[in-house]
Amino acid sequence: MELRQLRYFVKVAELKSFSEASRQLNITQSTLSQQIRQLESELGVDLLIRDSHHVILSDVGEAFLPQAAQTLSAANTCLDRIRDVQELGSGELNLGSTYSFLPLLRETVLQFMKQYPGVKLNICCHSMETLLCMLEEHKIDMALSYRPSSIQSNIDSHILFDNRLAVIVSDTHPLAKRTSVRLSDLEKYPLALPAKGLQARNTFDRIVDGLDYRFNVRLEINEVNVLLDLVRASGYLVTVLSEVALVRTSGVKALTLDQQGTQMEGSFHLLKDAYMKRATKEFLRMLLLGFENRSYGMAMMELL
DSSP states (O other): OOHHHHHHHHHHHHHTOHHHHHHHHTSOHHHHHHHHHHHHHHHTSOOEEEOSSOEEEOHHHHHHHHHHHHHHHHHHHHHHHHHHHTTTSSOEEEEEEOTTTGGGGHHHHHHHHHHOTTSEEEEEEOOHHHHHHHHHTTSOSEEEEEOOSOOOTTEEEEEEEEEEEEEEEETTSGGGGOSEEOHHHHTTSEEEEEOTTSHHHHHHHHHHTTOOOOOEEEEEESOHHHHHHHHHHHSSOBEEEEGGGGTTOOSEEEEEEOSTTOEEEEEEEEETTOOOOHHHHHHHHHHHHHHHHTTOOOOOGGGO
């Protein structure tokens, strides 16, 4: 049994297609089929059920798949450890970030890429729930988001900085002359809100849940930079985001929302008791120093 055979099997099982799997693996379909046949022959079982149109897992294949994926993960961990010895001269770092958190990473990303040109950064943006699932499945090395109200027992969550939900308006908006607003003030203006599922929206919905307010929600969008641009350009739209989402953003102003429950703690999440790549440690070190320099708050340097 060879690792490449396991890798081929897992890819076909994932895609349910020999043609697509061979394309992604950059091998011929006949080579892929032959290698999986050899694996099945060695094991003495059929892992896949094939016909002219479909590929599905057999019952044995269903049972074998998690172990095959775990074996590949362990092999990848061995390779990561070897690469670590090379002083971050090669390898990959897989990061996940929520959409609203992404602007805070810019300086650290640029610094890391400049200092370690041999390490490839892969950054994906998803909801916090999706990122935590990806972390559990070893698809990313670290997740960055605002702290959820609850997380899985196998994930460690650490606070990077303390923050809060704020009301965001353009510099020319009538509310821009004020430093704080109440929820009742927001009833008077059209709102452009982060899409449902984003953490700023989750925080806002949690705050107003059960309260008798009538908001005029004109727009929902899951891209924070576009949302800020629309608020700035319109002059009349109002939104709610974390205060630090305005880093390096001109033409808009953050107002304190005079309401309980606006706390939003910037956090990073790691799989508990899992091996931490040196690249992950180094990225975290740079990120923490950047937040300290910008006076965002709490550092967790003891982890590094």
